[in-house]
Amino acid sequence: MAFARAVRRPIGVFYYSASGRFSSGNEYSTVASKLENLSQNKSSVLLSGYTTSPVRGFGNFLRSFSSGAPAVSDQMSLIKQLRERTSAPIKDVKASLVECNWDLDAAQKDLRKRGKVLASKKSSRTAAEGMLAVAQNEGKVAVIELNCETDFVARNEIFQYLALAMAKHALLVETSSQQVSGVFPFGPELFEEFKLNLDHPKVSGETTVSNAVTEVAAIMGENVKFRRGFLLSKSSAGVLSAYLHTSPQPGLGRIAGIVSLEVEGENTQLEAIQRVGSELAMHVVAAKPLFLSKDLVSSEAIANEREILKSQAESTGKSQMAVEKIVEGRLRKYFEEVALMEQKFIVNDAINIKTLVDNLSKEVGSPVIVVL
8 A cells, every 4th residue: 555655756756765865856857867767678677676766765665675575464364374384483484484485385384394303493492291002903002192381282183193193093003022011111212213193284294203292392382202001901801991091082081090800811801800800900090009919019118208207106115016006007008009919999999909800700700910
């Protein structure tokens, strides 16, 4: 609009406004002559972008309107489109569009380059928030931990999509031991070069785990990193059950409980085993056992606990015999707190987990054992 209004002004005033000079009326003929020469050499002015003074200002002025920059409404539309494609901050979106002369595809590539540089700068920052993602097939359960800096990013659907995609891909990890059942932990050194095939409006195509994490970090503007993963497998006669606490959507949560139950012999009552397995996985999240059974509690842990309990009991001033009884009683309580099989069942605290598993064995007609 400013350009259109300026055209209505006398040519002499228009020219001198552009060149930064103001003249009196007796210079009008000189101005007209210079403008005539300028029109004859207009192509050279537009291509070179400069001419001798005082025509230089007008040449620059013409060049600015011949650079191909879209109208303001079109610029806003391009900014909106690129923002929707990348979720990058508006400031970065506009900077990339200007840098790429408002070419949408080129600006998107430029944003990805900028983002990787920014992500590398933020990689040293603490990433203590995040999500656990769980994926399961017939014989395996994969758990991965993806970290970020804030809970806000952990709730972002792009971040959550990446976590789920990584968990599903982790099911393809081959364990070095080729074990029939058990737990196989893996870290970034094994997993980050695996290929992912992403299908999300903001992150798509085939890329490595490492590049996908970097790209999401660039979009989020935070340090995002894959911390660790676990692959759990079962035997042919077993059942794997998973429970996720504080789950924003299926497969994601802040705390995960995984339980593996195995049945001796052929058994068709898998529904009952799966039901108890799910309850046990929930129990693990709530009770947080440190050991499977009291037999597996390390001798060092028992010695340390016994020493603490003895010191507490002796402070009461009771006899040595009474102190020993107090220590043994409190040690049994300690086992109930840290050993899964000794813990009270959270669904029915009248029984412990050992009794629960024994009852399940009677129900299905075959011995059931807790493996994980």
